[in-house]
């Protein structure tokens with residue numbers, strides 16, 4: 001047999017059952033992380049517990065520093081107390097004394113105002129004391145901007161005016177979503193970022209991409225030769241992506257009521273999933289190879305005019321209802337939401353990707369709040385066999401469906417038909433499934449999304465972070481929908497009870513094409 005893939009040796013099947021697993025330990029260079037907004041909600045819920053976990057798990061180097069930067073007056077000791085409380089409240093790790101001792105001595109605090117140049121001078125001095133030279137002879141400094149977006153211009157200005165972007169320190173900047181609220185604001189944000197940092201210093205974070213099962217989509221597609229030949233318009237009838245949440249807006253009314261479902265979930269999470277499932281094979285696993293392919297997908301999504309949007313998108317807002325046996329309030333009754341709010345909390349849509357692989361294949365996307373359960377799934381619905389040999393005798397004729405489960409119960413299911421045992425000719429649907437937790441029991445540690453992304457940033461790997469052109473291309477897909485929805489108004493809101501799968505028109509969107517939504 002020929003060695004037909006250059007560089008890939010022929011398989012030794014005797015050894016192939018136990019693939020060598022790369023050790024989880026990653027060699028991180030000494031670094032200093034400055035968390036702007038180090039006392040805020042995101043820092044307390046996610047960043048600080050994750051950093052503690054990384055330290056407890058021995059993933060951080062001996063030399064590192066974490067500097068919380070916020071406006072309130074605090075000493076280093078008082079800040080450490082806040083960090084300890086956050087880790088205890090929101091983290092998964094017990095704050096054992098030896099571990100806490102090791103972590104907390106690296107934590108300190110700078111009190112300052114984002115719009116005050118003296119605060120940045122103070123930060124500069126602190127960095128000079130703390131930043132350590134690594135093996136490349138550089139001092140790695142990471143700025144995590146865990147602040148509401150309106151503070152960003154002040155921070156870029158402050159960093160830049162005190163030579164904190166380039167120069168003595170080798171810096172990277174991590175920016176939280178949302179990246180603008182439309183194309184125009186995203187371009188402006190990128191312009192401001194670009195004035196202070198080069199693109200290779202910028203890490204636009206979307207924690208969704210840190211999820212193990214989201215990353216697995218690429219591995220599944222491109223490391224298994226049996227599916228990729230079928231992954232096109234010849235064999236696939238349509239694709240569905242569902243991102244359903246049973247929760248309402250919790251305490252996010254201020255952000256959510258001005259953003260709505262398209263900015264909150266579609267512009268980022270859903271389009272990211274769409275690109276991973278539909279992109280062409282990248283020529284390598286480096287950041288830009290993958291990001292290039294994603295951008296191509298966004299650019300080939302068919303442009304949606306007003307008429308198309310009216311026909312093929314569905315918007316909704318939840319009313320009162322019952323979830324898990326509990327009565328829940330309508331969106332307009334949530335704390336902080338105006339009683340006549342027209343903000344959509346549900347989205348469904350049919351889109352086309354006009355390229356050679358996908359021409360004519362509909363992609364049905366839906367997401368919403370207060371749906372019956374929390375589930376994220378991608379299902380690939382294959383075409384029926386061209387000849388139905390068993391059609392006269394078979395009552396059940398279900399197509400093959402491949403389901404990529406992102407959450408919960410992460411895994412992969414292939415839905416196939418087999419002959420039902422007996423003297424008749426009945427086709428019977430069964431599932432072949434792989435479940436991460438059950439099938440890899442004992443072998444797996446599911447990193448928290450921020451764990452993976454923070455480590456990648458410390459390493460300088462941008463693969464899972466969005467690039468400027470990608471962000472703008474995503475806005476160019478959703479902006480027309482947001483604008484048309486705003487023009488059309490929402491006279492029938494609320495139009496779905498909490499605990500249901502959205503407005504009836506979402507079902508109708510597929511029914512009129514002889515299809516239906518599936519959750520497996």
Ligand SMILES: NC(=O)c1ccc[n+]([C@@H]2O[C@H](COP(=O)([O-])OP(=O)(O)OC[C@H]3O[C@@H](n4cnc5c(N)ncnc54)[C@H](OP(=O)(O)O)[C@@H]3O)[C@@H](O)[C@H]2O)c1
Nearest residue numbers: 037038039040041042070071072112113114146147148176
């Ligand atoms: N919260 C989440 O779970 C979550 C999830 C995903 C993304 N995000 C994004 O993360 C970002 C931060 O959200 P957040 O909820 O953490 O915000 P937040 O709770 O309002 O925190 C704001 C932080 O900024 C500091 N601050 C405010 N004004 C300041 C000023 N003038 N000068 C210096 N410091 C000032 C506050 O410190 P003091 O209180 O000491 O003033 C606080 O540490 C947002 O872009 C959000 O969209 C949040």
